[in-house]
Amino acid sequence: MSWTARASGGLASWATPRRPWLAWRRRQQQQQLRPGPLASLGRLCLGGAWPRPIVDMSYSRHFLDFQGSSIPTSMKKLVATKLSSNFREAVTLRHVPVPLPGDHDLLVRNRFVGINASDINFSAGRYDTSVKPPFDVGFEGMGEVVALGLSASAKYTVGQPVSYFRPGAFAEYIVVPAKEAIPIPTVKPEFLSLLVSGATAYISLKELGELSEGKTVLVTAAAGGTGQFAVQLAKKAKCHVLGTCSSDEKSGFLKSIGCDRPINYKIEHVADVLKKECPKGVDVVYESVGGKMFDLAINSLATKGRLIIIGFISGYQTPTGLQPSNVEILPAKLLRKSASIRGFFLLHYISEYQAAMKHLVEMCENKELTCEVDFGDMSPEGKFTGLESVFRAIDYMYMGKNIGKIVVELPHSVNSKL
Numbered sequence: 001m002s003w004t005a006r007a008s009g010g011l012a013s014w015a016t017p018r019r020p021w022l023a024w025r026r027r028q029q030q031q032q033l034r035p036g037p038l039a040s041l042g043r044l045c046l047g048g049a050w051p052r053p054i055v056d057m058s059y060s061r062h063f064l065d066f067q068g069s070s071i072p073t074s075m076k077k078l079v080a081t082k083l084s085s086n087f088r089e090a091v092t093l094r095h096v097p098v099p100l101p102g103d104h105d106l107l108v109r110n111r112f113v114g115i116n117a118s119d120i121n122f123s124a125g126r127y128d129t130s131v132k133p134p135f136d137v138g139f140e141g142m143g144e145v146v147a148l149g150l151s152a153s154a155k156y157t158v159g160q161p162v163s164y165f166r167p168g169a170f171a172e173y174i175v176v177p178a179k180e181a182i183p184i185p186t187v188k189p190e191f192l193s194l195l196v197s198g199a200t201a202y203i204s205l206k207e208l209g210e211l212s213e214g215k216t217v218l219v220t221a222a223a224g225g226t227g228q229f230a231v232q233l234a235k236k237a238k239c240h241v242l243g244t245c246s247s248d249e250k251s252g253f254l255k256s257i258g259c260d261r262p263i264n265y266k267i268e269h270v271a272d273v274l275k276k277e278c279p280k281g282v283d284v285v286y287e288s289v290g291g292k293m294f295d296l297a298i299n300s301l302a303t304k305g306r307l308i309i310i311g312f313i314s315g316y317q318t319p320t321g322l323q324p325s326n327v328e329i330l331p332a333k334l335l336r337k338s339a340s341i342r343g344f345f346l347l348h349y350i351s352e353y354q355a356a357m358k359h360l361v362e363m364c365e366n367k368e369l370t371c372e373v374d375f376g377d378m379s380p381e382g383k384f385t386g387l388e389s390v391f392r393a394i395d396y397m398y399m400g401k402n403i404g405k406i407v408v409e410l411p412h413s414v415n416s417k418l
């Protein structure tokens, strides 16, 4: 199936016999928006009840998911109720009504949601300091469309698999504007690893990396969600790739995806390895860790080398979100080598996003790219299943245990059959 949206035969409906409250709320909204001359006639005919819109019953199947189960009235979602980088302190599980999609929106039932290092930066309010709790959390998810607005039905239909990259993903259902949805061939967790992690590696290396054959590339946190893609994309550009990680198991994984020199920093000094094995220095660094790792990466740059700041995870759990670094001597160090540092933040490259995703999904489908997913099977309490396990999944990441992208599955119970 192609990447482009499938043709849709779907139309919206706002009523279902199994969700009378939903139909009532929608009808109320319609009346408030468009009272119209027939409204009073409707009320007269129905003895004071709201009139029945022409479209409602004939398209009621659009309130049903494609397996024939109805949408429940309430759902679970995670809400930040306090600002803290301690996710367990900041975030609470709440039961809330399932949201209603507007005319241009899709209601998506989440099947998988992705964990990101920055989930704790978001819960700490570091993304937008003007936002106050309570607010929704979670950056990315995928699932099926279970209801949609009339305008959204021009491109989408009920049952269609979609993914998205927007705040509020840690919920059983989410409203996604159709223009922001990313159609996917199937609901496969591997595709989820591309939404933030894959796209970050792809766009940053393409725009800032200036990779070419024979260059030396260092990837830090290389066996993680985004690191795994940086390693593989640098290999595709015929570079010599070194990657840092914290265990022999991760080193084995890195070898399996083509990394020339995994460095387990728990047993080897990264600076010594680089000095010995890359005497001319490193041309490009994809740096995610910060603190001491950032300092040693700067010291290891080659003449005209460049370091791309992807993140600084070693600081995220501190009150400031930062780790001390030797920045005072940075100008002298960079000047001496004509080296440079560039920051990269995915949200600033949204214009590149759709094209990047198209290419990444194609590579993933053609098995040109390994999209390693970690469901937490090896974590102390087992697989990450259900929204409650998001807390465990974040702990697992910050213990440095994950290999590949951490994904939480949200299984759903089929409530009723029609």
Ligand SMILES: NC(=O)c1ccc[n+]([C@@H]2O[C@H](COP(=O)([O-])OP(=O)(O)OC[C@H]3O[C@@H](n4cnc5c(N)ncnc54)[C@H](OP(=O)(O)O)[C@@H]3O)[C@@H](O)[C@H]2O)c1
Residues within 6 Å of the ligand: 115, 116, 117, 118, 196, 197, 200, 220, 221, 222, 223, 224, 225, 226, 227, 244, 245, 246, 247, 250, 288, 289, 309, 310, 311, 312, 313, 314, 315, 344, 345, 346, 347, 397, 398, 399, 400, 401, 402, 403, 404, 405, 406
């Ligand atoms: N700029 C952007 O737009 C953007 C987008 C996505 C991600 N990122 C950044 O990319 C980095 C990785 O994020 P991710 O979501 O893909 O996570 P991830 O790499 O899947 O997981 C984080 C990894 O970092 C290492 N780590 C964890 N805690 C650490 C600590 N306290 N000190 C040092 N290393 C630690 C661990 O690997 P080891 O075995 O190597 O220790 C861990 O497995 C983060 O810095 C994140 O902010 C940036």
